[in-house]
Amino acid sequence: MSKKLSAFVLVVVLLFSFGFASESDGILKFGINTDAVGFDPNLVTAFASHRVLENVYEGLLQYDQDMNLIPALAESFETPDAYTVVFKIRDGVKFHDGSDLTVEDVLFTFERIMDPDFGSPAASYFKEVESIKSIGDNKIEFKLTVPMVNALLLNFASVNTSIVSRDFVEAGNNMQLKTNGTGPFVLKEYVAGNNITLEKFGDYYVDSIPKLSAVKFLIIPEEVSRVAALRNGDIDLVQIGEAMSLKMLTGKFTIYRQPTLSYYLIGINCDFGPFQDPKVRRALNYAINRENIIKMVAFGEGSVTGVMNPSVKAWALQPSDFSEFTYNPKKAKELLAEAGYPNGFEFEITTSAMYNFEKIAQVVQSQLSMVGIKANINLVEWGIFIKKWKEIDFNSFISLNGGSIEPDKQLYRTFSTTGSTNKFNYSDTKVDELLDEGRSAVDNDERREIYDEIQKILIEDSPVIFLYSPNNLFASQENVEGFAPMSNESLTSLKYTYFE
Amino acid sequence: MEFKKLWRKFARNPLNLISLFLFIFILLIALFPSFFATHDPLEMDVEYFMEGPASNHFFGTDQFGRDIYSRIVFGVQKSIMIASLSILFACFCGTVLGVAAGYFGGAVDLVIMRVVDAMFAFPTLILALFIIALFGASVSNLILAIGIVYIPIFARTVRGSAIALKEQLYVKAAKALGKTSFFIIIKDILPNISSVLIVAFTTNFSTAILSEASLGFLGLGVPPPEPTLGGMVGEGSAFLLSAPWVALFPGLIIAIIVLSINIIGDGLRDTLDPKISK
Amino acid sequence: MKIAYIIGRLLSAIPTMLILTFFVFISLHLVPGDVVDIMLGTQNYLSEEQVQDLYEEYGLDKPLIVQYGVWLKKVVTLDLGTSIRTGDPVSKLISEKFPVTFELAFLSLIFSLAIGIPFGMISAVKRNKIPDYASRVLGLIGLSAPAFWIGAIFIVIISSLFSDYILFGFVPFTKDPLVNIQVMLIPAITLGMMIAAQIMRMSRNSMLDVLSQDYVKVAKAKGLKNRKVIFKHALRNALIPVITTAGIQLGYLIGGTIVIEKMFALPGMGRLLLQAVNQRDYPVVQGIVTFIGVMIVVLNILVDVLYSFIDPRIELK
DSSP: OHHHHHHHHHHHHHHHHHHHHHHHTTEEEEEESSOOOOOOTTTOOOHHHHHHHTTTOOOSEEEOTTSOEEESSEEEEEOSSTTEEEEEEOSSOBOTTSOBOOHHHHHHHHHHHHOTTTOOGGGGGGTTEEEEEEOSTTEEEEEESSSOHHHHHGGGGSGGGOOOOHHHHHTTOOTTTOOOOOSSEEEEEEETTTEEEEEEOTTOSSTTOOOSSEEEEEEOOOHHHHHHHHHTTSOSEEEEOSGGGGGGOOSSEEEEEEEOSOEEEEEEOTTSGGGGSHHHHHHHHHHOOHHHHHHHHHTTOEEEOOSSOTTOTTTOOOGGGOGGGSOOHHHHHHHHHHTTOTTOOEEEEEEOSSTTHHHHHHHHHHHHHTTTOEEEEEEOOHHHHHHHHHTTOSSEEEEEEOOOSSHHHHHHHHHSTTOTTOOSOOOOHHHHHHHHHHHHOOOHHHHHHHHHHHHHHHHHHOSEEEOEEEEEEEEEETTEESOOOOTTOOOGGGGGOEEO | OHHHHHHHHHHTSHHHHHHHHHHHHHHHHHHOHHHHOSSOTTOOOGGGTTOOSOSSSTTOBOTTOOBHHHHHHHHHHHHHHHHHHHHHHHHHHHHHHHHIIIIIOHHHHHHHHHHHHHHHTSOHHHHHHHHHHHHOOOHHHHHHHHHHHHHHHHHHHHHHHHHHHHTSHHHHHHHHTTOOHHHHIIIIIHHHHHHHHHHHHHHHHHHHHHHHHHHHHTTOSSOTTSOOHHHHHHHHGGGTTTOTHHHHHHHHHHHHHHHHHHHHHHHHHHHHOTTTOO | OHHHHHHHHHHHHHHHHHHHHHHHHHHHHHSSSOHHHHHHTTOOOOOHHHHHHHHHHTTTTSOHHHHHHHHHHHHHTTOOOBOTTTOOBHHHHHHHHHHHHHHHHHHHHHHHHHHHHHHHHHHHHTTTSHHHHHHHHHHHHHHHSOHHHHHHHHHHHHHHHOTTSOOSOOOOTTTOHHHHHHHHHHHHHHHHHHHHHHHHHHHHHHHHHHHTSHHHHHHHHTTOOHHHIIIIIIHHHHHHHHHHHHHHHHHHHHHHHHHHHHHTTOOOHHHHHHHHHHHTOHHHHHHHHHHHHHHHHHHHHHHHHHHHHHOTTSOOO
């Protein structure tokens, strides 16, 4: 009986997997939520375009799965001093039109990016670049005016610094519509609002990659529709926006979860009444139970984050190393009493109904009431929120910040006194000094020490209460293998993806 | 007495009486929510999160472990308050505009009715949503937004009655006697449109509750953590498949409230409007 | 005669539309946070000058009244402008989203007429008997239950009983009619519930009115069969006010679709409007408001004309 049953199950499974394999032909149907808005890699800023283009184009560097910078179109690179970086361009790389990648193409790409009339968002990365030149032997040298080469390196892995073909651009092709990259996939078809189809590039410089014959991105904006399409077997892989959608996908699906670099935060206006005292701000740190926020708001799909994302092992101090990240209402009350607020105080949390902000605000409000702090939620419309944020017109706010693997990029603009996203009225001369030092230091051990100290000061001062990083979620049919989302939300693992 | 006769007519239908008692009960809940609630509607409890109905949580708990029954009790209060204040507001403004347009006619009528038409040329929900989306959701803004979209309804109804009354002999007589317009409106016009107003008030009161609930459902109602019935359905609709109770109970309560008001409204119309009486 | 009437009605709608669009325009611009603020978000890398350039590019540096004038001038030439956020022509956005909203509204109107009229008629003919009470109670429930709650119940029931039914995942009718109808059916019924109830009540009242008229009584007295009287004489006259109700309900339908579109994740115009308001995408908001306004005006005129066809005695004035 049970033998019969298992034989039956086996047959069914075989039939099924056979059905899938023959149906898919190595074409991966991928449900995504947003359409691309253009294909010029040096120009577009849209997140959705980047996800497609990073599979079509490549830059000099790239990230590996653990977010380490590794060579891509550059075969190797070195930083002789804090002002200089030298890339050796890889041999035998072909563009999709069959032409070879040359040093000229690389030089042309950076000229294009830095041309002020062109308006590339990447132009600002290279403000401190003094010269770029070919130094023979397939090598290119970047010279800086400021000693900050380490902080510059990750820009070479940005989609916006992808290398384009000089001949192709100069032939007058509309780069927003046509592509000619060196990446593992070729853009084959684009139907606005419907699908983007990528085909395998046969001459990719790594053998037997990509494994799929094609990737078809299907644009399905509605979350439930996307999830339903996966359930019906219409698509193979799907992007999940809301953790609770996972409840609809029990059993025969593979779920991928990857903590992102972006993080939820409570931003504090350090000039507002009680918040002028760092003790009060630290008390908030102790009064908040981050695990419960993750459980109730994100259904467990997130992880506690510190000043740097804990997954960036090279730089981050782990939240577990600090008592501030452990829920401790008693300690919070002690700190409040020391600061002269034994009975708590009242303040306002300004936020908007985006990305679950209002849900986090409700939990925070409830948790703070346990230590006697009365938080009022001022829920405003998104446009008004941004206006208030810009003008520092709040006691505190709850929002989501993008993160980076590079401490300078993550911290300088957010915590230096003049930083463009320092909306906390936070100013600490020591932090300012350290941020400048970290920017120009070359030696990694030295940098590590500097950024360790900055992280400690920031947690002690608590101008920001770091909450958690949400997970980036995907789900696929069980026969999809090799796909692995990354913490910067990149989809470059598609080239390793295959059907079992 | 007049009132006694009307009451007898109203009470003849048992459905009317049941609905009336039901509605009085709902009013009691709205007036004394703390008496009916079993929990603090804002209290979160991570231990009991997304639990189904049970003896300690009659209607289960929501995403934050809050007691849905108690949130409904306080939500009823908010719904009734917002709907009644906004309809009072609409009734007042609509009556002023409608009487002015109907009684004075001419240019006053033309201007008022053009504005009223402009508002009619737009779906009420979208108009209310527009106002809330722009000015932010708060109890007072909700009352204002819902109130504004109901003004044209009252203005039109009242205008029609006012035009008819203006032609009545006693109004003409009063005019001939040199009474001021203000006096005539207060003394002769308003008392005679009161029954029309009562019926319009009841029917629009029930749709106002639905409007408030719809705005709440769209996330444009009273801001969290305050419970509102529509808002609770909106929050819960994301978990319909895993935790249906979160959305279904508040929705049921909305339906019951509106149903009782609608039946009372029907009864009132039959009682007060002799034309429709069967 | 009729054409003159239609032109007259259209002309008289112009001031109405002007008031409406002006009100929307001014309030949209007076609210804090403009399209550029929102576009830049909380990750602003641009310099002061670049930001200023953006304002100039979108023509937002001019006084409000001038901006309204510019918009109006374009509309007169049937140009609704382009979306600031996506760069798409507003007319393209509307033509993409409107079919969804229209299909939803249309299907639910059909549903509500198909349910409302027969039930209302039966109710009137069988007055004060069990079918009458049953349909009146059903009608009251239909009037009272919020659409989003009925939708929620449908979703729970259908997804637990018929797991193969495709509830979500809109597909255009032209692409896959079967899936399209499957996906649209439940939303349409949900939305149509309240109107079905209203139409039923209207049909009942109107039928009762007609049945008590002298000519019906006379016909009956002349020995005509009850059924024949109802179908030949009464029905036609009773339908007139029902059509008006249906016409008026179209406005509600368009508004109600917002809720249903959200509930069933349909990519319709309501969602486009909500999104555009949130992003302060001025041309899109103005375009949709104008479009809906004009549509309702036209529909109302159509209803009146239809009216005069059904009952030639009614004069258009």
